[in-house]
Amino acid sequence: MTRTRxxxxxxxxxxxxxxxxxxAEQAVxxxxxxxxxxxxxxxxxxxxxxxxxxxxxxxxxxxALDLLAMQQPVAVDLRFILxxxxxxxxxxxxxxxxxxxxxxxxxxxxxxAVELPADIPRMAATATGMVRQALxxxxxxxxxxxxxxxxxxxxxxxxxxxxxxxxxxxxKQSPASARQALDTLLIARNLxxxxxxxxxxAEDVIFWVRGADxxxxxPGTPATPLP
Amino acid sequence: MGVGMExxxxxxxxxxxxxxxxxxxxxxxxxVTAIIGPSGCGxxxxxxxxxxxxxxxxxxxxxxxVKVGGSDIYGRSVPAVEVRRRVGMVxxxxxxxxxxxxxxxxAAGLKLNGFRNRRELDQIVERSLCQAALWxxxxxxxxKKSGASLSGGQQQRLCIARALAVAPEVLLMDEPCSxxxxxxxxxxxxxxxxxxxxxxxxxxxxxxxxxxxxxxFTGFFLLGYMVEFDRTERVFTNPADKRTEDYVTGRFG
Numbered sequence: 105m106t107r108t109r110x111x112x113x114x115x116x117x118x119x120x121x122x123x124x125x126x127x128a129e130q131a132v133x134x135x136x137x138x139x140x141x142x143x144x145x146x147x148x149x150x151x152x153x154x155x156x157x158x159x160x161x162x163x164x165x166x167x168a169l170d171l172l173a174m175q176q177p178v179a180v181d182l183r184f185i186l187x188x189x190x191x192x193x194x195x196x197x198x199x200x201x202x203x204x205x206x207x208x209x210x211x212x213x214x215x216x217a218v219e220l221p222a223d224i225p226r227m228a229a230t231a232t233g234m235v236r237q238a239l240x241x242x243x244x245x246x247x248x249x250x251x252x253x254x255x256x257x258x259x260x261x262x263x264x265x266x267x268x269x270x271x272x273x274x275x276k277q278s279p280a281s282a283r284q285a286l287d288t289l290l291i292a293r294n295l296x297x298x299x300x301x302x303x304x305x306a307e308d309v310i311f312w313v314r315g316a317d318x319x320x321x322x323p324g325t326p327a328t329p330l331p
Numbered sequence: 332m333g334v335g336m337e338x339x340x341x342x343x344x345x346x347x348x349x350x351x352x353x354x355x356x357x358x359x360x361x362x363v364t365a366i367i368g369p370s371g372c373g374x375x376x377x378x379x380x381x382x383x384x385x386x387x388x389x390x391x392x393x394x395x396x397v398k399v400g401g402s403d404i405y406g407r408s409v410p411a412v413e414v415r416r417r418v419g420m421v422x423x424x425x426x427x428x429x430x431x432x433x434x435x436x437x438a439a440g441l442k443l444n445g446f447r448n449r450r451e452l453d454q455i456v457e458r459s460l461c462q463a464a465l466w467x468x469x470x471x472x473x474x475k476k477s478g479a480s481l482s483g484g485q486q487q488r489l490c491i492a493r494a495l496a497v498a499p500e501v502l503l504m505d506e507p508c509s510x511x512x513x514x515x516x517x518x519x520x521x522x523x524x525x526x527x528x529x530x531x532x533x534x535x536x537x538x539x540x541x542x543x544x545x546x547x548f549t550g551f552f553l554l555g556y557m558v559e560f561d562r563t564e565r566v567f568t569n570p571a572d573k574r575t576e577d578y579v580t581g582r583f584g
Binding site: 178 | 576
């Protein structure tokens with residue numbers, strides 16, 4: 105009987121986390137939409153949406169705390185709840201990155217439009233794709249899928265470096281559009297962090313499913329199993 | 332110091348029914364080893380094989396080896412009484428001798444073995460009661476008060492003192508807290524933590540949180556087999572066997 109109640113709690117936790125994931129993803133999409141369309145109203149939507157993200161974050165933490173205190177979970181259940189707490193924090197940070205991007209987009213919308221050599225939408229698609237895939241791995245308890253996410257981080261880092269170099273060059277060559285170049289550079293940095301959060305989420309999924317800590321390992325290093 | 336204990340290919344029967352199947356397990360010296368598993372899994376039978384109590388049940392028998400500090404307790408010419416002195420046991424329900432004083436309860440084992448030196452006996456009784464974390468609560472009335480007049484938790488600590496008085500090397504505990512309230516339980520758990528400095532402790536428990544709190548190693552038994560044996564952290568964070576995981580997470584048992 106008690107276990108049934110516990111299982112209901114775990115299901116509710118998972119459901120809320122997916123809702124949180126949906127909100128965070130949507131926030132980044134809207135922020136990029138604001139950037140592409142130069143529509144300040146799209147940025148406002150991101151600012152307003154942040155409140156719901158923060159609210160769901162708190163709900164998840166409260167529920168996780170209740171389950172830890174009242175059900176004393178162990179083994180796979182304990183790893184699941186720990187993973188949820190960490191994924192939750194990462195998703196909230198994704199939401200924060202979306203707000204930062206929306207602020208830059210609003211700034212850009214107020215400046216003259218200039219053509220810059222930076223494919224922000226492509227970088228955004230890769231970064232949010234990582235978060236989406238990591239959450240998909242979470243839904244399916246699929247550590248192999250989560251493992252694939254870890255491989256994508258390098259390409260996002262490369263895109264960020266390319267955009268950074270291009271924007272630095274732009275600022276030197278054309279000081280008149282320096283502010284636009286700086287905003288774009290900052291957006292690329294925010295997206296790179298979104299990808300980092302995707303990586304963290306994928307690592308947490310692997311921890312939950314396999315009980316192995318794969319954080320801070322170079323490529324090809326075997327994962328450390330728990331004691 | 333406690334000595335290590337090892338069970339090798341241990342099988343046990345009640346009449347024709349085999350209740351333990353080929354259990355091999357090392358119980359490390361000065362460590363706490365917990366045995367967990369659902370009712371009827373053989374955990375109590377196992378622990379009763381470790382001091383030759385199982386064979387006292389009519390029709391019951393044991394095959395295999397149990398070594399304490401290297402010598403087999405089932406070896407020829409090893410007297411069961413000597414085994415039970417080296418391997419002490421505390422049971423589920425506190426069972427002090429009801430008519431004896433606290434003092435006599437602790438001294439009983441020694442007196443039975445012909446120990447008569449009054450001063451030394453006093454010292455051993457005091458030391459045993461101290462080790463069992465009971466001395467401070469009873470020191471003014473050890474000879475006046477009967478064992479049965481103590482609270483349940485105190486009675487259980489008295490039984491622990493009684494077991495320690497004969498200087499065992501291993502202490503077996505068969506669900507020692509199942510009849511106790513949470514405060515008494517936590518006292519016994521703290522005591523187990525202290526006792527392992529001097530003894531090797533093997534504890535059978537129904538309470539998985541208790542195993543995770545007190546034990547360095549945990550063995551999971553199911554239907555007379557040992558399914559998994561590992562460091563306690565591992566058993567409760569990432570067990571290797573699906574059946575262990577189902578049991579510790581409460582999905583069956």
